[in-house]
Amino acid sequence: MIDERTEESASAYVLGALESDEARRFEQRLEAEAELRQLVAELCRVSELMAGNSPALEPSAALRTRLLMDFGERVPSERALPRRSYSTVLPWALAAGFAGLCLLFGFQSHGLRERLDVRQHRIDELSQIADTLRAERSDLRQTVLSLQQSNRLANVRIAVLSAQLKTDPKAVAVSVWDNEHQSGVVVVHHLKPPPTGKDYQLWIIDPRYPTPVDAGLLKVDSAGDGRVDFKARRPIQSANQFAVTEEVKGGAASPTLKAMVLAGA
């Protein structure tokens, strides 16, 4: 049975409100009393929920990028990780690209307050987006280049696919294609789900073929987000560009090009 005084100490303990000596004495009791440990565990969970009542904030893309770049460079030597392989590098390369895109969305999400300023603001915004995108892509290229020099990612191609439809301007995707393994991953964001009876289909443009090569369907959730591992229907020699089109349910043998949703190189 836990008395009120102990409950007071436990409550203050989980809030960090005990003085040092009080905390030490309380910890000694904790080690010996299972019932008290249970109470503290429950109160800790309460404090966590209370902390979570704070207004939600989304970390900036820059933070994620800093962490990725930081860990990407430091970790192997410090923790003796296995040599980078396609399966380990690909998600990080993808994440770095996606982080840049999140930054892009941050700029895009700033609404324009006054109608008279719309055009000028839009120009500024697009300039920032372009600068950001260029910077991010430059960083990605720099990263890929350095990895290529060490023969780690020589066959990986990363492409940013931008929106092609005015009705869906925020849609964006990143495609990472591994030519050696003839497989890739595409991550899409803010792409409205296709109309009933339609599907999105991914295509790879390889100059070796007269028409784009089918890379399968691209599914997105209700929020417009999706991630698909894909393979090409035909051997790819050089994945120059990627595109996403709206096709009939189940996909088409070749793109109808009636609705080019995303494209990029």
Next chain:
Amino acid sequence: MYERAAMEESGPRRPIVGWRTQWPWQSAVSDNNPMGRSDADVIRRIRSGDRAAFLEFYDRYASLLLSVAARVLGDRREAEDVVQDVCTQIWHKSSGYDAELGSLSSWAVTLARNKAIDRVRASTRRRRLLEEVAIAAETPNEAPAPSANELLHGRERAEQIRAALADLSADQRQVIELAYFAGLSQSEIAVRLDQPLGTVKARIRRGMLRLREQLGDAS
């Protein structure tokens, strides 16, 4: 144990928040996380150097950590630094986490809160923070913005948590927030509010037990 690691970096002051020793308790959410792999699996893979697992941890909890740190610091940029510190610590010192000591999220939140409090104590912002806590305690219902809980637990659950906090008396909420978000000890709270120490202790106890009772399923 978790706080010891944090204190090693920030230097000795009054210790922050509990969890300094070893005791077993079960994780409330870690093994049933609806958003993907269990926390236990994530931390196991982080320990093996799996960066994808770390990224999964980051995606799951970075918003919560940032929200808590920003609440304490009142500065988003500095809060992001705290989140970066926490993530770096979790990546490089994940061996410091013991699943028997609590959930991964609780550990991470504790690290974030402690690092943020350390920064507050090292700065001159405490006065501003105390004033904000006092104002917030008097206006508990003015929080229309989505909370970090909403992202983690869904709107309905977040509303339940918010309602439970709003149901506390202003006095109870004030002492709890002064302790948790401003890093004051019971004695310091008593001096600040010009109340007997026993009154402060009783308010903290009643408030926390009431929250535990109202948030029963999640506790």
